[in-house]
Amino acid sequence: xxxxxxxxxxxxxxxxxxxxxxxxxxxxxxxxxxxxxxxxxxxxxxxxxxxxxxxxxxxxxxxxxxxxxxxxxxxxxxxxxxxxxxxxxxxxxxxxxxxxxxxxxxxxxxxxxxxxxxxxxxxxxxxxxxxxxxxxxxxxxxxxxxxxxxxxxxxxxxxxxxxxxxxxxx
Amino acid sequence: xxxxxxxxxxxxxxxxxxxxxxxxxxxxxxxxxxxxxxxxxxxxxxxxxxxxxxxxxxxxxxxxxxxxxxxxxxxxxxxxxxxxxxxxxxxxxxxxxxxxxxxxxxxxxxxxxxxxxxxxxxxxxxxxxxxxxxxxxxxxxxxxxxxxxxxxxxxxxxxxxxxxxxxxxxxxxxxxxxxxxxxxxxxxxxxxxxxxxxxxxxxxxxxxxxxxxxxxxxxxxxxxxxxxxxxxxxxxxxxxxxxxxxxxxxxxxxxxxxxxxxxxxxxxxxxxxxxxxxxxxxxxxxxxxxxxxxxxxxxxxxxxxxxxxxxxxxxxxxxxxxxxxxxxxxxxxxxxxxxxxxxxxxxxxxxxxxxxxxxxxxxxxxxxxxxxxxxxxxxxxxxxxxxxxxxxxxxxxxxxxxxxxxxxxxxxxxxxxxxxxxxxxxxxxxxxxxxxxxxxxxxxxxxxxxxxxxxxxxxxxxxxxxxxxxxxxxxxxxxxxxxxxxxxxxxxxxxxxxxxxxxxxxxxxxxxxxxxxxxxxxxxxxxxxxxxxx
Numbered sequence: 001x002x003x004x005x006x007x008x009x010x011x012x013x014x015x016x017x018x019x020x021x022x023x024x025x026x027x028x029x030x031x032x033x034x035x036x037x038x039x040x041x042x043x044x045x046x047x048x049x050x051x052x053x054x055x056x057x058x059x060x061x062x063x064x065x066x067x068x069x070x071x072x073x074x075x076x077x078x079x080x081x082x083x084x085x086x087x088x089x090x091x092x093x094x095x096x097x098x099x100x101x102x103x104x105x106x107x108x109x110x111x112x113x114x115x116x117x118x119x120x121x122x123x124x125x126x127x128x129x130x131x132x133x134x135x136x137x138x139x140x141x142x143x144x145x146x147x148x149x150x151x152x153x154x155x156x157x158x159x160x161x162x163x164x165x166x167x168x169x170x
Numbered sequence: 171x172x173x174x175x176x177x178x179x180x181x182x183x184x185x186x187x188x189x190x191x192x193x194x195x196x197x198x199x200x201x202x203x204x205x206x207x208x209x210x211x212x213x214x215x216x217x218x219x220x221x222x223x224x225x226x227x228x229x230x231x232x233x234x235x236x237x238x239x240x241x242x243x244x245x246x247x248x249x250x251x252x253x254x255x256x257x258x259x260x261x262x263x264x265x266x267x268x269x270x271x272x273x274x275x276x277x278x279x280x281x282x283x284x285x286x287x288x289x290x291x292x293x294x295x296x297x298x299x300x301x302x303x304x305x306x307x308x309x310x311x312x313x314x315x316x317x318x319x320x321x322x323x324x325x326x327x328x329x330x331x332x333x334x335x336x337x338x339x340x341x342x343x344x345x346x347x348x349x350x351x352x353x354x355x356x357x358x359x360x361x362x363x364x365x366x367x368x369x370x371x372x373x374x375x376x377x378x379x380x381x382x383x384x385x386x387x388x389x390x391x392x393x394x395x396x397x398x399x400x401x402x403x404x405x406x407x408x409x410x411x412x413x414x415x416x417x418x419x420x421x422x423x424x425x426x427x428x429x430x431x432x433x434x435x436x437x438x439x440x441x442x443x444x445x446x447x448x449x450x451x452x453x454x455x456x457x458x459x460x461x462x463x464x465x466x467x468x469x470x471x472x473x474x475x476x477x478x479x480x481x482x483x484x485x486x487x488x489x490x491x492x493x494x495x496x497x498x499x500x501x502x503x504x505x506x507x508x509x510x511x512x513x514x515x516x517x518x519x520x521x522x523x524x525x526x527x528x529x530x531x532x533x534x535x536x537x538x539x540x541x542x543x544x545x546x547x548x549x550x551x552x553x554x555x556x557x558x559x560x561x562x563x564x565x566x567x568x569x570x571x572x573x574x575x576x577x578x579x580x581x582x583x584x585x586x587x588x589x590x591x592x593x594x595x596x597x598x599x600x601x602x603x604x605x606x607x608x609x610x611x612x613x614x615x616x617x618x619x620x621x622x623x624x625x626x627x628x629x630x631x632x633x634x635x636x637x638x639x640x641x642x643x644x645x646x647x648x649x650x651x652x653x654x655x656x657x658x659x660x661x662x663x664x665x666x667x668x669x670x671x672x673x674x675x676x677x678x679x680x681x682x683x684x685x686x687x688x689x690x691x692x693x694x695x696x697x698x699x700x701x702x703x704x
Contacts, residue, residue: 079598095396096390096394102566
């Protein structure tokens, strides 16, 4: 594990400041939201709904500042390893972006086209993005799991996933 | 009712054919997800939550218990056969276990892990059955101020003790607490952080948050850093042990159990510290110290037992206090809430049959794991060869399905993607995931106890200190938070003592600026502590 941070650090640069920024923005959002709450003082609830948000906003803002200082001084978070993770090469956006695209396609399609179609698109697209090139086999598997889960949820659990375009056929 | 007769009733419930079937499904599913990369017991239970709505709560929890123990077991299989532990708790197992496997002793390593897990799990569950009611008896007398203190202790201790950077832990905790704020305030009905979006008024569903952070974040992260070279899995036959192996294993099993259970039961528990302690102890006590680093069986037996005993220990605060200390327990707590069961000390009184059936099913699950996993080890090794595109496409597919089926609205999938991106970022920049999940789940409960405490004292902050237990906990908390600081001062004065705290050096060695960095953590912790008291 110890060999990873050195090679990864050069590639990462100071992008970790983005995390500090995110924490800071989150802190400000929580703070502004809490200030905007209007609550009359009540005997039965002296703490009110604002106290915890203030504490959390404070925690986030302090962490944002400290993290920024830590990163500028050369500190860095240790990227997470794992069985299938190889940190020796930089982030491979050519895999991630199509994967996200498949996910977004599912979101857009699910209510209109129905789960069977959108789930098939999701599985097939994800497998393709991740490097599988068995187009037909992937498609059959994708269709099979989508249809099976549709009926499994409908018949087994009583949860009606949307049928969408295939309504009447399924 | 005494423990024994309650437990027997529990066995009667858990041994009905239907519940036994759920236990079997649980342990097989748990082992599979434990073996498979990218999946873990916490995520699996989160994914199954919407599906298990239709089940009896008892059956659902019997299955969850199987998944929990099975996942622990599966993790050790991976670390022995692959040398790339999936969970931090099996890191230590990989040290000797993989060396053993490479030396052709994979069968013995798996066997000592399996039998050790069984021994430790059984003893640990027995301790749970004995101690949980005692804790409950003590806990029912506690009021809101003490609960508030206990929960704050759990949150801050998990954040401060685990992981290599406390600052990043606290950042993660802050994000989790903020996510927990979203939605209607339970007392006044005010909407917090909903941005006028009515779909956010009910808050973020914990299933969506957990699945996003665990599953979607993991899938995206792996996709970005997919290992191009195939993993080398060491082939294995049926696990077995010779006489010599038994002789060298049984003491480490018992010692590992003794380390694991208490650490698991502590609010800042977790399996990392006891597995590490067990490893160091076995190395010191071994008659074959020269074998350590080359595949000593004691180095697998002890930590594996510690790992499983810690898993059993974790159930004690969960069942007796409603306090989760690891990710799986946190998701189980969410499951209790979803089934309309109020976790906490009244759980044993109100849901006695369920709790005892759950404890009985932990015994059963343990036994099933031994029974199933010794012959199935070669199959688990094969599962590791599953083509990765299918594995991760499947994870995304089921993550989507699980999150969507909660409310049947596409909006939840947008949340899933956004929070998945957050999970990705956290993995990339070393923000630990556990504080976030605990923050989401415990945040609202902490707020409830805080408000109740101050309601009793009519707004006087001194009300938080009105119970002696609460005061004691704040003292412990102060010690935990100040400890690394003291350690650093001490070390600066006496550099020779460096190797005294090996787990701490990991955070210390990363860069020289860290020392000054954590001085400033100290001041920041002082502020949060002050806020908590006020």
